[in-house]
Amino acid sequence: MTDVTIIGAGVTGSAIARELSRYDLEITVLEKESDVCEGTSKANSGIVHSGYDAKPGTLKAKFNVEGNRLIHELSPLLDFPFRENGSLVLALEEEGRVGLEELLERGQKNGVPGLRIIERDELKTLEPNVSDSAVCALFAPTGGIVCPFNMNIAFAENAADNGVSFSFDTEVISIEKKTDEGGGTYYHLETSKGTEDTRLLINAAGVYADVFHNMVSEKKIHITPRKGQYVLMDKTAGEYVSHTLFQLPTKLGKGILVTPTVHGNLMVGPTAENCEDPEDTSTTADGLETVLSRGAFSVESLPRMIITSFAGLRAHEDGGDFIIGEACDAPGFIDAAGIESPGLTAAPAIGVYVADIVRNILKPEEKKDFIQVRKGIPSMALSSDEEKAALIAEDPSYAHVICRCELVTEGEIRNAITRTLGATTVDGVKRRTRAGMGRCQAGFCLARTIPILAQLLGKSEEEIEKSGSGSYYVRGNIGDDL
Amino acid sequence: MKRDLVIIGGGPAGLAAAVSARKEGLEDILIIERDIRLGGILNQCIHNGFGLHTFKEELTGPEYADRFIRQVEEAKIPYLLDTMAVDVSYDEKNGEKIITAMNSEDGLFTINARAVILAMGCRERPRGALNIPGYRPAGIYSAGTAQYYVNMEGRMPGKRVVILGSGDIGLIMARRMTCEGAKVLCVAELQPYSGGLKRNIVQCLDDFGIPLLLSHTVVDIKGKRRVEGVTIAEVDENRKPIPGSEVFYECDTLLLSCGLIPENELSKGLGVNINPVTGGALVNESLETSIPGVYACGNVLHVHDLVDYVSGEASDAGRNAARYIAGNASDAEGYVIRIKTENGVRYSVPSVVRTGLMPDTLTVRFRVGNEYRDKNLVVYLDGKQLMKLPKRIMAPGEMEQIILVKSKALEIISASDMADHELVIRVEDK
Numbered sequence: 001m002t003d004v005t006i007i008g009a010g011v012t013g014s015a016i017a018r019e020l021s022r023y024d025l026e027i028t029v030l031e032k033e034s035d036v037c038e039g040t041s042k043a044n045s046g047i048v049h050s051g052y053d054a055k056p057g058t059l060k061a062k063f064n065v066e067g068n069r070l071i072h073e074l075s076p077l078l079d080f081p082f083r084e085n086g087s088l089v090l091a092l093e094e095e096g097r098v099g100l101e102e103l104l105e106r107g108q109k110n111g112v113p114g115l116r117i118i119e120r121d122e123l124k125t126l127e128p129n130v131s132d133s134a135v136c137a138l139f140a141p142t143g144g145i146v147c148p149f150n151m152n153i154a155f156a157e158n159a160a161d162n163g164v165s166f167s168f169d170t171e172v173i174s175i176e177k178k179t180d181e182g183g184g185t186y187y188h189l190e191t192s193k194g195t196e197d198t199r200l201l202i203n204a205a206g207v208y209a210d211v212f213h214n215m216v217s218e219k220k221i222h223i224t225p226r227k228g229q230y231v232l233m234d235k236t237a238g239e240y241v242s243h244t245l246f247q248l249p250t251k252l253g254k255g256i257l258v259t260p261t262v263h264g265n266l267m268v269g270p271t272a273e274n275c276e277d278p279e280d281t282s283t284t285a286d287g288l289e290t291v292l293s294r295g296a297f298s299v300e301s302l303p304r305m306i307i308t309s310f311a312g313l314r315a316h317e318d319g320g321d322f323i324i325g326e327a328c329d330a331p332g333f334i335d336a337a338g339i340e341s342p343g344l345t346a347a348p349a350i351g352v353y354v355a356d357i358v359r360n361i362l363k364p365e366e367k368k369d370f371i372q373v374r375k376g377i378p379s380m381a382l383s384s385d386e387e388k389a390a391l392i393a394e395d396p397s398y399a400h401v402i403c404r405c406e407l408v409t410e411g412e413i414r415n416a417i418t419r420t421l422g423a424t425t426v427d428g429v430k431r432r433t434r435a436g437m438g439r440c441q442a443g444f445c446l447a448r449t450i451p452i453l454a455q456l457l458g459k460s461e462e463e464i465e466k467s468g469s470g471s472y473y474v475r476g477n478i479g480d481d482l
Numbered sequence: 483m484k485r486d487l488v489i490i491g492g493g494p495a496g497l498a499a500a501v502s503a504r505k506e507g508l509e510d511i512l513i514i515e516r517d518i519r520l521g522g523i524l525n526q527c528i529h530n531g532f533g534l535h536t537f538k539e540e541l542t543g544p545e546y547a548d549r550f551i552r553q554v555e556e557a558k559i560p561y562l563l564d565t566m567a568v569d570v571s572y573d574e575k576n577g578e579k580i581i582t583a584m585n586s587e588d589g590l591f592t593i594n595a596r597a598v599i600l601a602m603g604c605r606e607r608p609r610g611a612l613n614i615p616g617y618r619p620a621g622i623y624s625a626g627t628a629q630y631y632v633n634m635e636g637r638m639p640g641k642r643v644v645i646l647g648s649g650d651i652g653l654i655m656a657r658r659m660t661c662e663g664a665k666v667l668c669v670a671e672l673q674p675y676s677g678g679l680k681r682n683i684v685q686c687l688d689d690f691g692i693p694l695l696l697s698h699t700v701v702d703i704k705g706k707r708r709v710e711g712v713t714i715a716e717v718d719e720n721r722k723p724i725p726g727s728e729v730f731y732e733c734d735t736l737l738l739s740c741g742l743i744p745e746n747e748l749s750k751g752l753g754v755n756i757n758p759v760t761g762g763a764l765v766n767e768s769l770e771t772s773i774p775g776v777y778a779c780g781n782v783l784h785v786h787d788l789v790d791y792v793s794g795e796a797s798d799a800g801r802n803a804a805r806y807i808a809g810n811a812s813d814a815e816g817y818v819i820r821i822k823t824e825n826g827v828r829y830s831v832p833s834v835v836r837t838g839l840m841p842d843t844l845t846v847r848f849r850v851g852n853e854y855r856d857k858n859l860v861v862y863l864d865g866k867q868l869m870k871l872p873k874r875i876m877a878p879g880e881m882e883q884i885i886l887v888k889s890k891a892l893e894i895i896s897a898s899d900m901a902d903h904e905l906v907i908r909v910e911d912k
Contacts, residue, residue: 232610236750279706283615285723308610310618385582388590396586401516401566405747426620441608443624447631461637466620470707473620474631475638475734478662482641 001186002028004358005198007172007212009033010041011148011344012336013204014155015351021162022355023364028198029156029164030191032171034468035428036421037152039206041344042431043281043312044228045270046261047244048144049342050087052107052115059322061110063346063353068142070348071151078154079376080147081262087143087244088118088127090134090298096248100138103248107140114141129240129299143244145262148344149431150376155351157420158374162367166421167193169468175201175215177330185331187216200332200358207278207315209337213323216330221323221337225278225313228270229287231295232310234439237303238264245298256294258302263434266303268295270312281311307439314340324350326357334358377415377432381407402452403445405438413449417456424457426450427467446473483593486510486807488581490567490748491601493522494789495780495796497550499599502800504557508807512593513554513561514583520554520561521547522603523626524789526633529654531681535790546789562588570598570752572773579752579776597775597803600749600763601796604742604781606651612740614646616703616712625651625739632658640735644712645669646700648879650678650787652739657686659737666690667731670698670714672721675853677741677879679787700736701728709734742785752776759829760784767835767844768802768811769795777803784831784847787881791847795831811839817895819863819903826850826857826909828878835905837892844886846907853877854909859884862906863891864898872912 004020006013009031017029033039048071054060075082091100100117107115118139123130126139160166171192178188178197187201203212210223238260247255258268271287288309296302317323317338327333334357336350358364378391380398391398391411398411416423416432423429426436429449436442436449450473454461465471475482487503489496492515500513519525524532527543534540537549554561565585572579579598584590606624623631623639629651631637641664645652648671656666669687674697676683687694695714701723702713716727744762746754755764755772762783763771770777779799780792805811816838821830830848859871861884868891869884876882884907895903 231613281706282617282702285615285701288613288615306610306613307608309613309615385590388584392584392586392589396589399584399589400564400586401568401584404516404566407566407568439608440605440624441610443606443608443627446623446627447635466707468707471620472708473639475640478632478636478638480638482638482663 002026002196002198003362004200004202005030005187005189005196006202006204008204008206009036009156009166010039010204010206011037011152011155011347012339012350013202014152014159015347016202016204016336016354017159017164018155019351019355020358021159021164022366022370023359024367025362025364027164028196029166030170030172031166031168034168034425034465035423036156036166037149037431038467040312040315041148041152043230043310044148044341044344045230045257045259045267046146046148046344047087047257047259048082048146049345050107050115050140050143051110051112051342052103052138052140054110054342056106056109059324060342060346063322063349064342065111066349067342067346068144070352071144071146071345074348075146077372078158078374080150080154082144082146082151083262084142084144085243085260087140087246088123089138089140089246089248090130091136091248092131092133092297094135097136099248100136103138112140112142115139127241127243127245129301130245131298131300134298145244145259146344147262151344153421153432154374154376158371160420161371161374169193172212175212177216177333187333200334200361202334202336202354204336204339206339207313209315209335210317213327213335213337216333217327218329219327222318223338224316224318225275225280226316226340227273227275227280227311227313229283229291229311230267230269230309231288231291231306232308233266233268233303234305234307235264237266237305240266240303241299247298256291256298258295258298265307268292268302275313278313281313283309283311287311308441316340322346322350324353332361377412377419380409380412402448403435403438405440406434408433408435408445410452413452414456417453424453425465425467426453426473429453450474483591485512485593485595487512487597487599487803488579488593488595489513489599489601490570490581491515491522491603491780491782492520492561493601493603493780494524494547494550494792495603495782496522496599496601497547497554498793498796499601499779499800499803500559501550501553501557502797503804504559506801506804508804511559513559514565514567514581515561515563516566518564520551520563526629527654528633529658532789535788536793550793567748570748572752572776577775596807597777599799599803600771600776600778600782601780602745602748602782604744604785606738607741607743609738612738614700614703617706619703619705619708621705621709621734622703622736622738625649625655625737628655628737629658632662638662638664640664642667642733643735643737644700644714644731644733645737645739647671647738647740648676648678648683648694649739649741650682652737653678653682653686655737655739656692657690660690660692666692667733668693668695668714670695670700672699672717673697675877675879679879699723703736709736712736742781744782744785746782749778749782757829757833760831765832767832767840769799769832770802770806775806784829787879791881794845816840817903819891819895819905821846821905821907823848824906824908826852826854827907830907835886837888837895840888842888844888845883846886847881847883848907849878849881850876850909851878856912858910858912860908860910863894864900864903866894868894868905876909
């Protein structure tokens with residue numbers, strides 16, 4: 001019997017796993033995809049919200065502010081890219097001032113540090129390309145930008161380094177609440193890879209969290225996948241703005257943000273569209289047009305150097321707040337459900353909170369040898385010449401460039417594949433190293449990355465996939481009967 | 483390391499530049515190539531049709547490259563393979579260019595050069611830049627990536643194929659995939675005219691019965707893991723999809739051949755002025771960029787249709803760089819002519835001519851922005867008509883050129899009372 005099973009290796013599940021790995025517990029993470037960070041966690045704004053947005057008293061407010069503080073603390077410890085670039089909420093008409101004052105008050109109640117309203121002149125100084133129609137703005141200095149992939153990956157790797165086991169391509173099919181001989185509750189899981197019994201079950205299943213919750217609880221919840229489409233611009237447009245520019249929500253709906261990414265691209269989005277299909281991550285012509293036309297309100301002349309577009313699904317629960325805690329009629333079944341924005345920011349705080357619940361139930365011993373530091377993959381692109389030379393001296397494959405656009409070397413890719421919870425897919429390499437994330441979008445490096453994966457994983461190139469079952473690239477050799 | 487001339491890129495442009503610089507008497511040359519062999523993209527272009535202008539015979543890409551590689555080998559011009567130039571900077575004090583490069587053997591190193599030739603080529607426009615909506619599964623390749631797979635690796639990227647864009651590589655790959663047993667369903671082209679050479683349409687599509695759908699584009703991609711199909715719609719005169727015209731094509735592969743982008747990240751880092759129309763450097767008659775002693779040629783300068791023209795242009799760049807190093811490139815005497823393109827002509831290479839350094843005849847290359855039938859191409863110098871060339875057809879997919887004769891230009895300029903000299907190239911009605 002496993003002590004704790006977590007469904008979902010997204011940022012929430014991984015953050016919980018990392019916090020729980022401090023204790024002497026047998027922990028398993030089940031993930032239906034082939035890698036960590038394959039759902040909502042990989043397709044979002046990558047924003048570390050300061051916390052003025054959520055209504056005071058909600059779980060969103062509580063975990064946002066605490067999560068923001070924790071990310072500041074964890075970024076150097078777990079070696080994931082984070083930058084406190086500050087956020088600005090723009091009032092694009094004078095009537096918006098009231099809305100900003102409401103946000104300011106809300107933020108102060110939520111305990112957000114440093115919030116203030118700035119006038120046009122200061123705004124223009126902070127952000128020279130801001131729209132001329134911006135009247136004033138709420139400045140949130142603790143807002144930031146993070147690499148959502150590497151934060152998620154860092155949590156998971158660190159959890160795995162501390163003994164948590166991750167099982168990929170493992171879909172949970174059914175959950176049964178059972179009682180053992182001593183009268184204690186446990187859960188029996190049927191998965192695509194067999195069965196599993198677990199003392200505690202944590203539901204961090206993103207857009208599927210309602211399905212699992214409703215398998216064990218009579219108090220039903222309902223999640224709507226809410227699509228957000230984004231457009232990502234070339235790095236030459238990356239310095240067009242330096243802060244994250246939000247628009248004050250108007251009668252036209254929630255605004256579109258324009259932000260630099262932590263890697264130096266410019267990103268615009270998202271839309272908010274309710275979907276029926278929890279797998280529908282397709283973009284639409286209308287959606288992308290909406291992003292570009294409404295994003296353009298925030299700045300004087302929105303660059304159009306698009307390198308890619310994508311869509312993610314937020315897990316929106318009908319109640320509008322996170323659902324975190326033990327289900328009232330299913331002891332030992334702990335929800336971390338309805339995790340939509342500011343979920344990425346909140347994740348580390350949710351991790352701590354859920355770990356506390358587990359600690360109170362199982363009363364585990366704290367490990368003496370808990371490893372709290374994780375070292376990421378060295379980045380040649382971000383290294384100084386001295387650091388580059390040192391990396392190459394240690395491993396000459398750090399001088400062999402595979403991805404030209406993002407300057408990613410063979411050494412980095414090999415590191416990504418061979419490390420803890422290493423990449424097994426092309427997307428896995430991409431999210432860990434940025435190979436293929438540049439302006440040519442893997443046109444050059446794809447055919448050079450696949451052989452490295454094949455070699456290190458002992459597979460044929462035909463078996464190497466983009467992101468899991470069926471996403472093959474190569475169909476066979478020329479001359480084969482296809 | 484110190485070098486007189488460093489050539490960045492060992493493709494057709496870099497090779498021809500090196501050979502020509504050596505012929506001009508320059509000894510100290512180094513070619514830096516990022517791939518594991520010289521020849522660049524020609525290595526994967528195994529079809530024929532190369533060299534008709536340069537060698538008066540039909541060669542395959544590797545054969546064409548080999549002609550130049552042999553000359554480089556015979557001239558004992560040194561080159562570094564599998565080596566990536568990661569930065570180029572300019573020291574204004576001594577005029578030196580500092581190239582930072584790396585490879586697994588030598589690690590990270592710098593070279594101080596007196597002159598640099600930028601010959602990095604171009605890359606393909608990716609799906610993202612086209613903003614095609616839909617899913618993002620495996621099975622969407624640029625035509626060049628597919629070509630690499632089939633011709634260099636001997637592997638098939640798919641078996642039922644739709645191609646978006648009628649650029650030359652897409653047309654070539656339509657034929658290539660068909661010959662290897664794949665079914666190419668169609669080539670869709672957003673514009674009302676093809677982006678590729680007429681001869682490729684005939685030899686690669688018509689001869690194989692592959693339909694070319696002009697004024698059509700991909701409006702949706704289906705398939706979460708691997709491409710399962712694409713939806714193609716007709717577009718109106720504003721290139722907007724016409725509702726109701728959508729047709730679904732079941733396929734496992736989408737190839738993109740929607741334009742090439744000069745790969746000028748190093749040039750931009752160096753501070754070279756870029757022409758926003760071509761995406762390549764702004765150059766003068768010597769193919770010298772805004773930084774003295776830095777030259778550009780081939781597809782990094784502007785995208786060519788034929789490698790023969792790349793070789794010619796690169797030979798000029800190589801010769802001019804050698805003269806610069808020899809100290810024979812001062813432009814004390816002469817006039818400065820700015821070239822203005824308008825009325826259908828999108829850009830020109832070069833964009834400025836210093837008559838002091840102009841050869842007796844100078845080739846000016848350019849492209850038009852639309853398809854034109856039965857028009858005149860007219861060139862004015864200081865308001866005087868210099869030439870008027872009747873053209874049966876001009877299209878964006880075919881590069882145009884004019885030859886400027888120095889003596890004629892000087893004759894007009896010396897009689898002109900204009901302070902700033904201007905050459906205008908434009909399309910006019912007959």
